[in-house]
Amino acid sequence: MGCALSVAPSVATFLSMSTPRRNPCELEIDLFCHGVRMDVSCCIAEDGRPVARTRAGLGSGLEIIIPGNLKDLWVNVPVEEDFVRSSPYLLRKREGRYEVTDARNGEVYVLRLPTEPRWYEGTTSAGTRMREVGVLQGTYLGIYVSNSCMYWYGEPAKNCRFCTTGFNVGVNEVAEKSIEDVVELAQRAKDESGVTFVHFNTGYQKGRGLQQIAPYVKAVKERVGALIGVQAVPPRDSSGLWQYDWLRDLGADHFSFCYEFHTPEVFAELLPGKEETVGQQAFFRAMEYCQARMPKGACSGEIIAGVEPVAATLAAIDYITGVGAFPTVCIFRPVVGSDMEHYPSPRYEDMLPIMRHMYVACRRAGIPIGVAPNIEVSLIVNPDDAQYLVPRTPAFHLDRLWLRMVKLLAQRHFKRAMRPQQVRGTLKPAQLSTMSRP
Amino acid sequence: MIRTPAGDFAVPPDGNVVALQTWLHALQSSAALFHWRQDRAGIDLACAIPVAEQPNRARLKLFAPDMGVMVAFFYKESQVPFSTDRFAYGAMIHRRCAPTESECAASVVWMLSGLHPEQRPEGIKRAFPFDIPR
Ligand code: SF4
Numbered sequence: 001m002g003c004a005l006s007v008a009p010s011v012a013t014f015l016s017m018s019t020p021r022r023n024p025c026e027l028e029i030d031l032f033c034h035g036v037r038m039d040v041s042c043c044i045a046e047d048g049r050p051v052a053r054t055r056a057g058l059g060s061g062l063e064i065i066i067p068g069n070l071k072d073l074w075v076n077v078p079v080e081e082d083f084v085r086s087s088p089y090l091l092r093k094r095e096g097r098y099e100v101t102d103a104r105n106g107e108v109y110v111l112r113l114p115t116e117p118r119w120y121e122g123t124t125s126a127g128t129r130m131r132e133v134g135v136l137q138g139t140y141l142g143i144y145v146s147n148s149c150m151y152w153y154g155e156p157a158k159n160c161r162f163c164t165t166g167f168n169v170g171v172n173e174v175a176e177k178s179i180e181d182v183v184e185l186a187q188r189a190k191d192e193s194g195v196t197f198v199h200f201n202t203g204y205q206k207g208r209g210l211q212q213i214a215p216y217v218k219a220v221k222e223r224v225g226a227l228i229g230v231q232a233v234p235p236r237d238s239s240g241l242w243q244y245d246w247l248r249d250l251g252a253d254h255f256s257f258c259y260e261f262h263t264p265e266v267f268a269e270l271l272p273g274k275e276e277t278v279g280q281q282a283f284f285r286a287m288e289y290c291q292a293r294m295p296k297g298a299c300s301g302e303i304i305a306g307v308e309p310v311a312a313t314l315a316a317i318d319y320i321t322g323v324g325a326f327p328t329v330c331i332f333r334p335v336v337g338s339d340m341e342h343y344p345s346p347r348y349e350d351m352l353p354i355m356r357h358m359y360v361a362c363r364r365a366g367i368p369i370g371v372a373p374n375i376e377v378s379l380i381v382n383p384d385d386a387q388y389l390v391p392r393t394p395a396f397h398l399d400r401l402w403l404r405m406v407k408l409l410a411q412r413h414f415k416r417a418m419r420p421q422q423v424r425g426t427l428k429p430a431q432l433s434t435m436s437r438p
Numbered sequence: 439m440i441r442t443p444a445g446d447f448a449v450p451p452d453g454n455v456v457a458l459q460t461w462l463h464a465l466q467s468s469a470a471l472f473h474w475r476q477d478r479a480g481i482d483l484a485c486a487i488p489v490a491e492q493p494n495r496a497r498l499k500l501f502a503p504d505m506g507v508m509v510a511f512f513y514k515e516s517q518v519p520f521s522t523d524r525f526a527y528g529a530m531i532h533r534r535c536a537p538t539e540s541e542c543a544a545s546v547v548w549m550l551s552g553l554h555p556e557q558r559p560e561g562i563k564r565a566f567p568f569d570i571p572r
Contacts, residue, residue: 080518
């Protein structure tokens with residue numbers, strides 16, 4: 001069946017021939033900023049992954065792979081948002097392969113579409129559709145464990161303004177995830193899709209987010225075996241930071257801290273729930289606490305580029321890499337249904353220096369990038385994607401060699417971490433009984 | 439049984455009939471044109487009036503998730519034909535009560551705007567503990 005998303009912009013819109021051919025990472029950034037229109041020749045239902053919004057904060061697009069000589073890049077390209085209608089990029093299928101054409105200069109880029117995992121249409125033994133429990137985002141499995149984020153409940157709602165998660169749960173995914181469903185899904189995703197990393201996310205749960213995730217972490221680590229990432233709103237003060245040690249004992253390998261905006265005023269305005277309940281400093285405190293106890297790059301600071309001034313995003317990257325964490329930089333997407341639906345998509349020219357800076361800052365801080373096995377995040381420009389943005393000097397090649405050695409040395413550690421294993425921690429540590437509700 | 443322009447709709451015995459009737463009356467008496475997709479769960483209506491010369495993506499689904507509860511769920515469909523995604527914009531939940539005329543009227547205006555975020559009527563819940571049927 002042909003699939004069309006097309007209100008084609010007129011040729012005159014793209015008269016300028018000044019746009020040079022993009023390298024893979026430049027193309028990735030440009031696609032994040034403009035999205036892609038789809039020609040009637042595309043048959044994504046047969047050839048690609050369905051556009052899934054489960055666990056969609058900023059992502060609701062089409063998963064593609066841009067091949068490259070340094071590495072292939074996974075990108076979740078906007079297709080649903082209104083700004084896509086004027087994108088210079090058109091995706092089409094020709095002679096059995098997919099390519100995007102840039103109407104500004106006629107350049108053609110060949111792409112691949114990752115196929116839909118067979119388990120997407122499968123059900124768990126309890127009868128739940130697997131894709132409603134979790135979805136692949138790039139090559140990792142993302143699972144939103146909770147019954148929505150509490151910032152969405154209440155009048156007025158205090159949700160992060162770019163987010164639509166509260167709208168999705170119960171609409172495109174089941175409201176409550178059972179541990180058995182999650183374990184079954186993780187096992188199939190590992191067996192059939194080669195998933196190495198399972199990421200649990202829970203939004204705001206009135207100070208109980210980390211506890212809510214704990215049983216899933218333990219179950220997947222013990223019964224499936226995978227690298228495990230955790231993301232939740234951090235505790236308001238330092239008395240709750242012990243929970244990160246507890247989660248590590250239960251099997252967590254990675255923590256991410258989504259503080260989104262570096263400028264305190266922008267944080268307060270666009271993240272009213274986070275501002276009111278914990279504040280920006282709680283994110284910094286938790287990230288610094290965890291990163292100080294874990295290997296470099298085991299934690300990440302998540303930020304959104306394209307809303308606050310470029311200088312603020314650069315400062316955020318410097319701060320995150322300065323504490324030894326990994327910067328995950330999303331390019332802002334005015335997602336359909338969000339409060340920021342009518343904001344403009346960011347400019348390519350602004351995003352390019354940010355991503356270049358991200359790569360340089362990581363390398364300067366000695367953060368190993370691209371070392372973990374088979375983890376490609378499609379919603380962001382991965383730091384090692386940005387290696388395409390720096391000159392290929394002898395120092396660059398030497399650094400790549402060094403990273404390859406680190407990867408080789410880390411293999412044994414990752415292999416061990418991905419085996420099903422008895423964990424040290426218990427689900428009822430003594431501290432839990434003394435914990436007060438914030 | 440509720441009679442609608444597109445046909446008859448059997449209200450589940452545990453549904454909130456009064457709320458459903460109020461909604462249908464409000465929709466029928468508005469100047470806007472709605473298409474009823476009978477292959478969808480509940481009463482699923484698409485607004486047929488374009489917005490800024492583009493097709494209006496606003497949809498309303500009326501359904502009864504629980505005894506005595508009636509939900510008016512606002513959403514958009516994906517504009518990508520192969521996608522089954524729905525973009526939720528919130529819901530009005532009527533527990534053993536019916537919407538007021540002004541609530542219905544504001545909702546119709548909102549649908550005519552293509553569910554513009556700045557025209558969201560009061561009383562729309564952004565998050566709700568129901569699975570939305572297809
Ligand atoms: S914490 Fe913010 S971004 Fe995360 S789910 Fe809640 S509203 Fe969305």
